[in-house]
Amino acid sequence: MKSPLNIISVIFVMASGGTLALSPSTKFLKGLNGLNGMPPLEPAPTPVINGGGDHHHQGSSVLVDKNLDDIFEQNRLWKADREATDPDYFKRLGAGHNPKYMWIGCADARVPANEIMGKDAGTVFVLRNVANMVISTDFNVMSALQFAVAVLKVDHIIVCGHYDCGGVRASLQNLDHVPPLENWLRNIRDVYRLHREELDGITDPEARHRRLVELNVVEQCINLFKTGVVQRRRVETYKSGQEYTTPRIHACVFDPKVGLLQKLEVDFHEYIDELHGIYDLYNVDDEYE
Numbered sequence: 593m594k595s596p597l598n599i600i601s602v603i604f605v606m607a608s609g610g611t612l613a614l615s616p617s618t619k620f621l622k623g624l625n626g627l628n629g630m631p632p633l634e635p636a637p638t639p640v641i642n643g644g645g646d647h648h649h650q651g652s653s654v655l656v657d658k659n660l661d662d663i664f665e666q667n668r669l670w671k672a673d674r675e676a677t678d679p680d681y682f683k684r685l686g687a688g689h690n691p692k693y694m695w696i697g698c699a700d701a702r703v704p705a706n707e708i709m710g711k712d713a714g715t716v717f718v719l720r721n722v723a724n725m726v727i728s729t730d731f732n733v734m735s736a737l738q739f740a741v742a743v744l745k746v747d748h749i750i751v752c753g754h755y756d757c758g759g760v761r762a763s764l765q766n767l768d769h770v771p772p773l774e775n776w777l778r779n780i781r782d783v784y785r786l787h788r789e790e791l792d793g794i795t796d797p798e799a800r801h802r803r804l805v806e807l808n809v810v811e812q813c814i815n816l817f818k819t820g821v822v823q824r825r826r827v828e829t830y831k832s833g834q835e836y837t838t839p840r841i842h843a844c845v846f847d848p849k850v851g852l853l854q855k856l857e858v859d860f861h862e863y864i865d866e867l868h869g870i871y872d873l874y875n876v877d878d879e880y881e
Contacts, residue, residue: 684714691717694740694839696733696812697752698724698759702848705752709853717744723759723808724751725779726815734819740839741821747838749816752853753809754846760805764797780804783811809843810858816841817864818871827874 657663674681692715695705699720706716719736726733740746753760762769763780784791787807794800816822822839830837843856864871 691715692747694746694749703754724753726812738821741825749839750842751809751812752844753805755802783808813841813843820873823873
């Protein structure tokens with residue numbers, strides 16, 4: 593009996609003229625993927641014909657770095673470089689987890705949190721998703737937030753959007769992107785609805801996109817203020833008499849074209865003062881900062 597791997601795998605055969613032959617099962621799957629004009633379920637692999645320089649694959653077709661050998665080699669080089677410049681680096685890294693920052697950012701590959709912030713490993717607790725959303729029904733977001741605030745007791749939560757955000761661009765299209773992605777994007781459409789007058793007044797499409805990126809960040813920050821775990825921690829730190837209440841919530845935008853991280857000038861009191869009677873879960877004698 594053939595293994596599942598053999599049944600669904602593509603069989604590359606070097607024939608005259610470099611042609612490729614597909615197994616019958618692969619042809620069947622390919623037919624299903626193209627059914628009713630739907631896009632393929634997974635991209636077709638692009639074979640690369642190796643020359644005689646690679647004795648392991650001489651005369652065969654393979655995918656480039658299909659085993660991620662380069663990734664593991666770069667890890668070894670990174671480890672060696674770290675140990676050469678700081679022999680105790682990994683001892684400190686393995687001694688405990690005590691980050692001061694939580695980063696809620698987009699999953700876009702151009703927005704690596706630690707590198708953008710200039711912070712080392714161990715300093716930033718990172719959560720990333722499509723378009724840096726804080727959605728109350730998302731267990732991943734809410735669980736990470738609870739852990740960061742109630743257990744790690746981070747001092748700062750940074751919500752960072754970025755210009756040229758694919759999720760924000762998709763939300764501006766009157767298209768069904770198909771669930772679950774469409775369900776997710778609907779939350780960005782809701783941000784547009786809340787700020788429709790301002791956004792409709794921006795005639796340049798790119799300027800409108802950039803402004804929606806910013807407004808989406810602001811609304812996700814407000815969503816953080818609504819949560820019980822953030823309110824509870826801020827009341828606790830206010831009553832403890834420390835210098836300022838935590839966690840502090842910061843709205844930021846990164847521009848991948850120039851590499852700059854910018855803090856949005858937002859007066860959150862202006863946004864949330866009128867919402868206290870709706871979303872406040874805890875009462876304090878005085879307004880806390």
